[in-house]
Structures are given as structure tokens and as C-alpha cells.
Amino acid sequence: MKIKISKHLTSHIILITVSLLSIFPFIWLISTSLKGNAENIFAYPPVIIPKDFTLANYTGVWQKVDFIRYFINSMIVAGGTVFLNLILSALAGYPLARMEFKGKKISFFAILATIMVPFQAIMLPVYLITLKLHLTDNVSDFSGFMGMILPFAVSAFGIFLMRQAFLGIPKEMEEAAIVDGCNVFQVFSKVLLPMVKPSLAVLAIFAFIGSWGEFLWPSIVLTKESMYTLPVGVNNLQGMFSSNWRFIAAGSILATIPILIFFLAMQRYFISGENEGAVKG
Amino acid sequence: MFKYYGKRAPYLFLLPAFVLLVVFFFIPFFQTFILSFQDYSQSIYHPTFIGLSNYVKLFQSPIFYKVMANTFIYLIVAVPILAIFPLFLAVLINQKIKGVTLYKILIYLPVIVSIVVAAIAFKWLYADQGILNYVVSLFGGKSIGWLTDPNWAIYSVIIVTIWKGIGYYMIIYLAALMSVPKELYEACDIDGANFLTKHLTVTIPHIMPTIALVTTISAISAMKVFAEIYVMTKGGPLNSSKTIVYYIYERAFENLDLGFASAMAVVLLIIVMVFSLINIFCFEKNKYQL
Numbered sequence: 001m002k003i004k005i006s007k008h009l010t011s012h013i014i015l016i017t018v019s020l021l022s023i024f025p026f027i028w029l030i031s032t033s034l035k036g037n038a039e040n041i042f043a044y045p046p047v048i049i050p051k052d053f054t055l056a057n058y059t060g061v062w063q064k065v066d067f068i069r070y071f072i073n074s075m076i077v078a079g080g081t082v083f084l085n086l087i088l089s090a091l092a093g094y095p096l097a098r099m100e101f102k103g104k105k106i107s108f109f110a111i112l113a114t115i116m117v118p119f120q121a122i123m124l125p126v127y128l129i130t131l132k133l134h135l136t137d138n139v140s141d142f143s144g145f146m147g148m149i150l151p152f153a154v155s156a157f158g159i160f161l162m163r164q165a166f167l168g169i170p171k172e173m174e175e176a177a178i179v180d181g182c183n184v185f186q187v188f189s190k191v192l193l194p195m196v197k198p199s200l201a202v203l204a205i206f207a208f209i210g211s212w213g214e215f216l217w218p219s220i221v222l223t224k225e226s227m228y229t230l231p232v233g234v235n236n237l238q239g240m241f242s243s244n245w246r247f248i249a250a251g252s253i254l255a256t257i258p259i260l261i262f263f264l265a266m267q268r269y270f271i272s273g274e275n276e277g278a279v280k281g
Numbered sequence: 282m283f284k285y286y287g288k289r290a291p292y293l294f295l296l297p298a299f300v301l302l303v304v305f306f307f308i309p310f311f312q313t314f315i316l317s318f319q320d321y322s323q324s325i326y327h328p329t330f331i332g333l334s335n336y337v338k339l340f341q342s343p344i345f346y347k348v349m350a351n352t353f354i355y356l357i358v359a360v361p362i363l364a365i366f367p368l369f370l371a372v373l374i375n376q377k378i379k380g381v382t383l384y385k386i387l388i389y390l391p392v393i394v395s396i397v398v399a400a401i402a403f404k405w406l407y408a409d410q411g412i413l414n415y416v417v418s419l420f421g422g423k424s425i426g427w428l429t430d431p432n433w434a435i436y437s438v439i440i441v442t443i444w445k446g447i448g449y450y451m452i453i454y455l456a457a458l459m460s461v462p463k464e465l466y467e468a469c470d471i472d473g474a475n476f477l478t479k480h481l482t483v484t485i486p487h488i489m490p491t492i493a494l495v496t497t498i499s500a501i502s503a504m505k506v507f508a509e510i511y512v513m514t515k516g517g518p519l520n521s522s523k524t525i526v527y528y529i530y531e532r533a534f535e536n537l538d539l540g541f542a543s544a545m546a547v548v549l550l551i552i553v554m555v556f557s558l559i560n561i562f563c564f565e566k567n568k569y570q571l
Contacts, residue, residue, distance in 0.1 A: 011373045012380070018370060019387035022448065025402035026394070028412060032405065042410040044418070092298035095291035100284075107295060114306050116557035120505050120526045121550035124316060124533050124543055125309035133304075151305040154298045174285065184286040188294075213395050215508045216526075220534060231397040235512055238401070245405060252398045263393040264386075270393070271385040271452055 026256075033057050033249035041245060057250035064247075065240070067254055069226060070233040074212060074258075077148045077229055081211040082204050084153035089203060090196070092154070093162025094188055098174070114156045120216065126151050127220055137227040144227045148218055152211060158203050165199035166192060205269050212259055230255045313550065316543035325537060335544040345545070347520045348528045351435055355503045355524065358439050363446050363499040364492055370447070371454035372480055385455075389448035396445065400512035403441045404428065407513075431521035434514050438522050441509045446502070450495050457491035458484065490564055497560040504553050525549045 027048070032041050036052035095101065096108060119126075130136065130147045137144025169192060177191045193200075215231040222232060234255045241247040263270065317335050319328040339345050370388065374381055391399060406413050407427035414424040427437040461484060469479040485492070507526040510516055516523030516531065523531075525545065533542035 008376065008378050011376060011378055015370070015373055015380075015384045015388075018447075019384055022388045022391055022444070025399065025406055025444075026390075029402045029405060042408075044410075044415055046412045046415055088298040088301065091294045095294045099286060099291040099294075101288075101291040104291070107299075110307075111298075111302070112561065114302060115561065116554045117306070117310060117550060118501070118505050118553045120507065120529065121546045121553065122306070122309040122313050124529070124539055124546060125312035126305055127533075128312070128539075129304060129309060150301065153305075154301045159298060178285040184290050187285070209393065215395070215397055215511075216530070219511075220530075231395045231508075234395065234397045234401065238512070245408075248401060249405065252401050256394055256398050259393060259395065263390070267386055267389075271382070271389050 026253075029249045030253055032245055033253050035246060037246075057246040058254065061237075061241075061247045061251040061254065065233065065237065065251060066226075067230075067233070067251075070228050070230045070255070071258060073145075073227055074229040076145050077214075077218075078208050078211040080145065080149040081152050082207045084149065085155065085158045085207040086200055086204060088154040089158030089162045090193060090200065091188075092159045093164075094166055094192065096159070097163045097166035111156045111159050119151075123217070123220065130221060135221075137222055137224045141227065144222070144224070147221050148229070151217065152207075152214070155207070158207065161199055161203055162196065165196040169195050202269065205266055208262075209259075212262075230258075313543050313546050316539055317547050319540045319543075321537065321539035322541070325539065328540065331540070335540045338541060339544045339548075344520055344523070344528070348523050348525055348545075351520075351522065351524055352504060354435055355439055355442070355506065356500055358436070359443050359446075359503050360496060360499050362443050363450055364496045367447050367450035367495070368454045368488075368492065370451045371458055372484060374451070375455060375458045385448075385452070388451060391445045392448045396508040397512055399445055400441060400509050403437075403444075404513050407437055428514050428522075429518055431519045434518060434522040438506075438509050438513055441513070442503065442506055446499060450499065453495060454488065454491060457488040461487045494560065494564040497556050497564065501553055501556050501560070504549065504556070 028046075031048050031050060034053055034055070034057070035041050035050040036054035036056060039047075039050060039052035092111075096104065096111075130151070133147075135143050135147030135150065137147070173191055173195070174187050177187045182190065213231060214229075215235070218229050218232050219235070222228060225236070228236065234252055237248045237251040241251075316328075318330060318332060320331045320334070321328045323329070374384055405411060408414075409424065409426070409429070411427075413427065417423070417425055425433055428434050465483045465487075466479065469483060474482070505526055506524050507530065510522055510524055510527045511530070514522040516527045526549070529542045529545050529549070532538045532545065536542075
């Protein structure tokens with residue numbers, strides 16, 4: 001028994017150390033964000049608990065940066081991306097799981113092929129196409145949002161996830177619905193769709209996280225500050241406050257709060273391991 | 282089962298997704314190759330066909346070799362650590378110990394937080410008079426130019442990528458560990474096997490496919506690194522932390538040389554496709570039911 005306790009003790013020590021290393025960069029950022037001007041943020045030895053405690057950096061950065069705007073923009077982009085992913089993936093996953101038709105194999109492999117090609121490798125033509133379709137923020141805010149949403153509105157991951165979900169439903173369900181006089185669209189929307197809700201939830205959560213954290217694409221297409229999403233806005237803090245690390249730290253923490261709440265509320269989806277490999281790396 | 286749907290039904294269901302895939306995936310895919318044969322540096326609206334000139338320019342550019350070398354460093358440093366260390370953590374967490382959920386949440390936290398915020402947090406740790414250099418001074422070392430010394434910059438950035446990936450791969454390993462038959466561990470306990478032998482003889486052989494999967498996924502992500510570099514070093518100093526995607530971005534959007542950038546993109550495309558093919562056909566066959 002004694003051996004067992006000491007073995008677990010080593011495990012706990014390692015896990016606590018790794019946990020602390022995982023959150024320490026944020027702790028240090030929070031610490032800096034709470035230090036007033038009277039305190040040297042470069043003090044040696046470093047001080048974790050602020051001596052000159054203040055919230056002034058938060059109110060200061062809040063007044064200068066329109067976080068609410070960034071938050072709303074991020075919500076619109078992530079919300080739109082999730083909405084389209086759900087609809088398009090469910091629609092496409094259904095025939096791939098349940099119907100026989102000419103070109104099924106080709107469609108399947110065409111979708112699979114998209115997994116192999118990274119967005120970063122094809123983003124230049126995607127940018128040119130987005131310009132050509134006038135999906136940029138200098139046309140209108142709506143076009144700007146569409147330009148951020150549409151390239152990510154459907155993914156092979158989503159289509160395969162939904163296909164898998166439809167494959168798991170017993171065929172008798174459809175047969176019964178047909179006998180009851182449903183047409184194919186009613187079978188899909190009234191019978192099958194409600195049965196794949198768990199998969200839709202998984203897809204929604206992971207599409208949301210992916211879209212919320214996206215940085216490369218918005219920083220390419222955006223031209224107006226009023227259209228910035230949170231990651232772009234946070235990066236911009238560095239330029240705005242050049243070496244004012246108190247403000248940069250406070251702004252970064254403020255921008256992280258929404259996703260932190262989302263993660264803690266939905267944590268079982270992320271850490272249960274049932275949805276392994278769902279987030280893009 | 283009788284056919285209850287019309288001839289056109291499957292195509293109608295697939296249509297919306299395919300329209301978007303064609304516009305934002307298949308056309309750009311082929312256009313990437315076309316762009317790489319064109320010269321955009323004179324005028325972005327009237328490119329001229331120049332054959333393989335962009336590739337010649339690319340392969341003659343010393344920066345290209347620097348970028349490839351940096352990517353190679355990324356692969357050989359980040360991938361082994363991300364394939365092994367999270368497995369070790371998953372094995373520890375997989376024991377019947379207290380606080381498992383809390384550990385998982387804390388270690389997963391970096392995965393969920395925006396890479397931009399993570400990069401800013403590390404930039405602050407790496408500051409010249411920052412906390413990391415204080416730790417270095419405790420051990421009697423001279424302060425390090427984490428992001429300003431060409432010998433260090435790439436490794437400092439790699440640390441951020443590793444730090445942000447550990448939780449993600451740990452969860453993948455945890456899922457795989459659940460499938461290892463418990464009886465085998467019990468047999469080990471009866472034989473009096475210690476921690477190391479137990480996992481070397483039972484765990485590792487059982488989850489070999491997952492280890493291979495994590496290796497290819499982390500290699501693919503390492504090829505696509507961008508935000509860390511953009512936020513922390515801009516590829517500097519002296520191109521010492523410039524990676525493929527950052528180079529594409531820089532040449533396309535700062536030098537407006539879309540043709541040259543596309544040649545670089547084609548190189549990225551080919552490398553990642555090789556990794557992905559291995560991945561899909563060797564390790565993820567079941568996922569796609571091939």
C-alpha cells in the first residue's frame with residue numbers, strides 16, 4: 001500500500017508541474033495586467049502578486065479599444081461559419097451515407113482530397129477569388145463577413161462526421177417514414193436530422209472553436225479596424241501600445257475571457273476523448 | 282431497401298457543399314499551380330506567363346534554403362516531443378488517481394486559447410529583462426535574447442508550438458489508452474512488472490497506430506505554422522525563424538509577388554500531401570471507412 005501511495009505521489013508531482021507550466025504564461029500575463037505604474041514590471045526577482053494592485057490597465061485598454069465590436073465581429077463570423085457548416089455538412093453527408101447514385105465514389109474521394117491540402121497552400125487564389133466576388137470589407141460590412149465565413153463554410157471533417165452519424169441510424173426509420181407518406185426532404189429534416197443531434201453538437205462546437213481562433217485569413221482579408229475579430233484585434237494591441245505591456249496584457253486577458261467561459265462550459269466535449277482529432281491541429 | 286428518392290435527389294443534397302468546395306477549394310487548388318507560372322511583380326492585374334522562372338528564382342534564393350532548414354528544425358524538434366511527452370502524460374492521467382479532470386482541463390487550456398494571445402504571453406516571458414531571463418540568471422547564466430538572437434529565435438517559437446499542442450495530443454492518447462485491454466495490465470501486476478516494463482510491453486505496442494497518427498498530424502501542423510511567427514518574430518532576426526507559410530505570406534502580401542509566393546505554396550502543398558496520404562491510408566482508414 002505504501003508503494004502505491006508514493007507511486008501516485010510522483011505522478012501527482014509531475015502532473016501538477018505540467019499543469020502549472022501550462023497556465024503559467026497566462027498567470028504571468030494576468031499578474032502584469034494588474035500592476036500599477038508605481039510598480040516595476042521588470043523587477044528582479046519577479047513578483048507574481050502585484051504590490052501596486054490596480055484595475056486601471058483594464059479600464060484604460062477598454063476605453064481605447066472597442067472590444068465589444070471585436071467580440072461581436074468574432075461572434076458573427078463564428079456563428080455564420082457554424083450555421084453553414086451544420087446545414088451543408090448534414091445535407092452532403094446524407095446522400096453519401098444513404099443513397100446510391102452515379103458519381104458517389106468520385107464525390108467521396110473529392111471531399112477526402114480536400115483534407116490533404118492545407119488552406120495555407122491555396123490561400124493566395126482563395127484571396128484573389130474573394131476579391132473577384134467582392135467579398136471584402138471595403139464593399140460593405142456584410143460582404144466583409146461573407147468573405148471571412150464562406151471559405152470555411154464547409155469542411156470535409158464536417159461532411160464525414162455527418163455521414164458517419166447517418167450511417168448509424170437503422171434503415172427502418174426511413175422506411176417507416178416513407179410508408180407514412182413523407183417525401184425525401186421530410187425524411188431528412190423531420191426523421192433523420194433530429195437523430196443526429198449529438199453529432200451536430202460536436203460539429204458546432206469544433207467549427208466554432210476553429211473559426212473563433214482563426215488568425216491568418218482575417219488578417220489577410222480585413223482592411224477596416226471596425227471589422228477586426230478578436231485575434232486580429234489582440235495582435236493589433238502590440239502596435240497600439242508598443243511597449244506598454246500592462247495594457248497589452250490586460251487587453252489579451254480581456255479577449256480571452258469569452259473562449260475561456262465557452263471551454264469551461266463545454267469541457268467534456270474537449271477532454272473526454274470521444275471526439276479525438278476533431279480540432280484542427 | 283426500396284428506393285424512395287428521385288434520381289436528382291442525391292445531387293441536390295450535395296450541391297450546396299460542392300459549390301463552395303469548387304469555388305473555395307478546387308479552383309484555388311489548380312490556380313495555385315497556374316499562379317506559380319506567372320509573374321505578378323510588375324502588375325497584379327496583368328500577370329504574364331513566365332514558365333518555370335518563379336521556381337528557378339525560388340531554388341536560387343538562399344532564403345528558400347533557410348526557410349526549408351527552419352521547417353526541418355521544426356519537424357525534428359517539435360514532432361518527437363509532441364509524439365512522446367503527451368503519451369507519457371496520458372499514461373499518468375489514465376491511472377486511478379484524484380484530480381484527473383482538473384489536470385486535463387489545465388493541460389488542455391493552451392489548446393483552446395487563441396494562438397495570438399499565447400504568442401503574446403510568451404513574448405512577455407521572453408522579454409530581455411523578462412521572467413525567463415531571471416530564471417536563467419538564477420542558474421548563473423547570461424541573459425538570452427530569446428527572440429532577438431538568431432541562434433535562439435526558432436527554438437523559442439517552437440517552444441510555443443509545443444506548449445500549445447501538448448494537451449491536444451494528450452487527449453488523443455487518452456482515448457487510445459481506453460482501448461487497451463485491462464486484463465493485460467492485471468497480468469503484468471501479477472507478474473510483478475514495474476511501471477516501465479508494463480508500458481513498454483503492453484501500452485506502447487497496443488497504441489502504436491495512435492503514435493504514428495500523432496506523429497503525422499503534428500508534422501503536418503508543424504509545416505503550417507504561421508501565427509506564432511507573425512506575432513513574435515516576423516520571421517527574424519535574419520530570417521532565422523522564417524517558416525514556409527510566413528514566407529508565402531510575406532512574399533505575397535508585403536512584396537506583392539504572388540507568382541513567387543505560389544511557387545513556395547506548391548512546395549508546401551506537395552510536402553503536406555505526402556504526409557496526409559500516409560496519414561489517411563495508413564492510420565485513418567477506419568475513420569473514413571476506406
